[in-house]
Amino acid sequence: MQLGHVAVALAVSSYAPEITGGRIDAFSAEAIAVSFVAHWLPNFDVIPIRLGWARDAFHCTWSHSFLFAVLVALILLPINAGWALLGFVSLIIHFLADMPSSVGLPLLMPWKRRFTLNLWADTGHSGWFAFRSTYEQAWTWLLEGGAFVFLFIRAYQVGVWPFV
Amino acid sequence: MIKMEKRTPVLALFFAGIISIVLIVIFEKPAKPFAMWQGLLLFFLCYLPGMGIALLFDSYAKKAKEEYLKINFYEEKK
Numbered sequence: 433m434q435l436g437h438v439a440v441a442l443a444v445s446s447y448a449p450e451i452t453g454g455r456i457d458a459f460s461a462e463a464i465a466v467s468f469v470a471h472w473l474p475n476f477d478v479i480p481i482r483l484g485w486a487r488d489a490f491h492c493t494w495s496h497s498f499l500f501a502v503l504v505a506l507i508l509l510p511i512n513a514g515w516a517l518l519g520f521v522s523l524i525i526h527f528l529a530d531m532p533s534s535v536g537l538p539l540l541m542p543w544k545r546r547f548t549l550n551l552w553a554d555t556g557h558s559g560w561f562a563f564r565s566t567y568e569q570a571w572t573w574l575l576e577g578g579a580f581v582f583l584f585i586r587a588y589q590v591g592v593w594p595f596v
Numbered sequence: 597m598i599k600m601e602k603r604t605p606v607l608a609l610f611f612a613g614i615i616s617i618v619l620i621v622i623f624e625k626p627a628k629p630f631a632m633w634q635g636l637l638l639f640f641l642c643y644l645p646g647m648g649i650a651l652l653f654d655s656y657a658k659k660a661k662e663e664y665l666k667i668n669f670y671e672e673k674k
Contacts, residue, residue: 570648
């Protein structure tokens, strides 16, 4: 998933009160910031690859595992329990959003078995080719577009822009 | 430009219309109806998954997936 992550992260922030037991408001700046950072965190594994510090195959490994989600939540817990809960859910939702890709996610790292729904072919971790070729396939439009529609309905239900 | 059959964008419009109507019927509250521009925005957004459904019937999209599945994009370059 590429652009769809934006809609998914925002949609997660709309459930912040339910996820955090009322500690964080839906669509608040705090909710959006935490869910965005946590949701995009797994894809920061592209940075060491781009810098030449890691191989291409490093993408979608440790950062896309339950172990990583638990570690991030444990780090955030002493700082802010709401951030830990929202961050954990955002990470798990990121994994779910990436599951349709053929690359598969090693969710149970260090066990290396990868899990995939295989709805679209993965075409690399970054760059224009990866972006364009992703959107040559049906399911990316269906699921990522569906995420934006879902976000629209959530905005309507919660009563934020464009429904103020 | 993404390669697709000529009928695909038209089919997407059709599916977008159906999705929009279904969503309005399910989610619109009588006390808080959608304004015209909100309905149009919904239709525009529904065009995206509509395009996805249309691409399911598009031979170019199927071929693209099959071709990309043959390539390992994470293989180290020698």
